[in-house]
Amino acid sequence: MELIEMIKQDLKTLEEKSIFVIREAKLKFKNVAALWSMGKDSTAMLALTRKAFLGKVPFPVIHIDNSIDFPETYKFRKDLAKKWGLNLIVADSEIKPDLVGAACCGKNKPDTLKKVMNQYGFDALIVSIRRDEHGIRAKERYMSPRDKNFKWDYKNQPVELWDDYSSKIDAKGHVRVHPLLDWNEIDIWNYTRQEHIPVNPLYFSRNGYRYRSLGCTHCTVPLKSSAKNIDEIIKELETTTDEERSGRNMDKEREYVMQKLRALGYL
């Protein structure tokens, strides 16, 4: 079998699984929302959702806005929300500068998310994390319960056998839904190319640098790269030995910082 055919078949399998998980979430929960960071993964998740629901995203899409995102990210948000008719909730996140680096993300974003979840009464939240991004994300389930304080008991999670996902939630808790768990970075880019999904321009190289993982302006740095389009990004990823989140400062601070953040409610 040709390589291109194998990739297409692989993507088809991933797509079917993700669409199944997204539809299950919509079916099992009363009030679902999705998080959108305007990055490649959450935008691919929205494209999958549109495929699952005949061209529409049938639930609100939340952007946790700390007001210091990249200008390109704001423009991308505005343009795509209009093009896809998204029900966008922009949740203003306070900047608490007394909290440094990882603590800034670990406190500010979950606090804002808690407010917006309480305000709208969401019982399920679709989040576009992938297992290959980080060791702690590999411990996630497709549907992962959080308690009322957003805490994640990663040592005691429900089993997910034969595509039977738990929809049990604690009082005032919610469930995180992860439809992209099985995807890897190259899968996302192959799918983005195949489906012509719009892409935040920050991912493409300019003057020898590009952003591989997007956060806010203060904690994300570009990496050396000459990849100016998706084909070149895929080619680059096939040979790179750099980690995907190597441009994200928060991942470098301390050992297990991500594990601690996620247990406390970070996305």
Add this chain to the structure above:
Amino acid sequence: MQNNSKLQGAAKSLWSEQSEKNWKAFGAALKNSNVRYYRIMFANEGHLNKMQDLTKSFAELYDARYKLVTKVPIFKSEKNRIRGATIYLSGLQVANGVD
């Protein structure tokens, strides 16, 4: 040049007061200027250890030939609080790798 003068005037107003009104005036001037690229200059290597780190950070704005046009703060003052203001630079492209 005329358009950039208006932008420089709007930037000057922003340095004296980071109000919503001044940011909107800046946004209008930006649309009619030759500015194409931005680069954010961080205080304290990007770490927001205290609020002054955000208020000391600023954006350098360049034209298509990477000539510096002006500098602007990247925050706005609202009632008793400070917010980022990078959304007002929408439409510009990040100037990677420019020294």
